Amino acid sequence: MNISTEVRRSYELRPYPVVGKRIWNQPRWRLPPPKWIEAMWQRVRVPERILVAGCGTGMEAFAIARRFKHSEVVGVDFSPRSIAIARHLQKRQAGLRHVRFVVGDITTRHLVNTVGNDFDLISCHGVLSYIPQTRRAFDNFARCLTPHGALYLGVNGVRHFSATWRPALAKLGFQLAEFEDGKELRQALRLCEALDSHNAPRIANRGAEYLAGDLFGPLIHNWPLARWMSLAQSAGLHFLGSYYAHRALRPIFKDDLYRQLLPRSRAETHMFVELLSPSRFHSLLFVTQPRPNPPWQNASALLRWRARSTDLYTCRWPKRRRLWRKLRRVQLKSVSTNTVVDLSVPEWELEILRQADGKQTLEQLLAGLGKRVPANVVRDRVYSHYLLVSVNLVSAD
Ligand SMILES: C[S@@+](CC[C@H](N)C(=O)[O-])C[C@H]1O[C@@H](n2cnc3c(N)ncnc32)[C@H](O)[C@@H]1O
Secondary structure, eight states, X not given: OOHHHHHHXXXXXXXXXXXXXXXXXXXXXXXXXXXXXXXXXXXXXXXXXXXXXXXXXXXXXHHHHHHOTTSEEEEXXXXXXXXXHHHHHHXXXXXXXXXXXXXXXXXSTTHHHHHOSOEEEEEEEXXXXXXXOHHHHHHHHHHHEEEEEEEEEEEXXXXXXXXXXXXXXXXXXXXSSSOOOOHHHHHHHHHHHHHOTTOOOSOTTOOHHHHHHHXXXXXXXXXXXXXXXXXXXXXXXXXXXXXXXXXXXXXXXXXXXXXXXXXXXXHHHHHHHHHHSOOSEEEEEEESSOOOOOOTTOHHHHTTSEEEEOSSOEXXXXXXXXXXXXXXXXXXXXXXXXXXXXXXXXXXXXXXXXXXXXXXXXXXXXXXXXXXXOHHHHHHHXXXXXXHTSEEEEXXX
């Protein structure tokens, strides 16, 4: 039996995620917040068509459909039993008529015929780490996306617990290709948990459907960011960023540490994070069109770029004062990413943030203040907002 057939058989036996009351209300997995995706992607219009590739029993597609109520959502999975459960669950709930489930293999050339193309967004979470023909899936995704489309990919990283637990279980005499539950196995899992000094999430008591796919099975790719990126790149997709790295960057805004990362793009800083703090699980964003990196090394050229605030944060703006160099305290809050950033910023910077609607260049915004601020100082402060994803920069050309 080839690996693909084995994987399908395993999900036919134990569709994922299992549908119980608790999981239904509170799925264990988390997609990166759509607000983060939207801010990074810089798409102005709501996506018209969304593909959920490897949708399992439908939770991911439902979560996405609730967020994008006016988009057409297509869920595809090669397990007919999972799709049957997804359709059944869809019927039991209101407000999900814009979702369609189909049986199909994301690695076959016929995928486009099965699901159609022209997808603005593809979401593929917890699928590609377990399949042999990852390259074919990437090629299909690139074929199915519109020219301004984006791919969200949730895949295992080098620190995924299965990277160390699989060899440990093999040493204890367990067969990894096939999951067989039992008392012995559960004790072995407790042993792994007790000895795992890297804080593996508590998994010894997790359900069979989770362990069968995330720990057992014929193969698991626990790859570094660079490897996932290179696969996507070979299919013509461009890396925008990693949600894990985005969150890991949060401490660097204290003490102005972010300056050390200049002139790197967001994608490059996220790759830098992976060097120091490899991810357990990557939540990655790719796009079909490359994004030019703002000219961080040339502060005067940067001033000719337009700045646009994103919706990722909310901020209660202090009352305007025209003392441009006076420091003001502000708090950027992002409920969706569970982030609060306390800033002490000069009034001129606040004014740029208030007015950054993507229409005016930084130069024009500064001219409106009637105050000269050195280009390097502006560049450094705008860079911090760019890394926070509170502001995007758009070339004026
Ligand atoms: C771990 S589940 C993830 C389900 C869903 N994405 C989620 O996060 O809830 C992986 C799913 O991918 C599906 N899958 C694996 N290989 C596939 C392939 N080549 N084509 C379509 N679906 C596939 C499996 O059937 C299974 O339902």
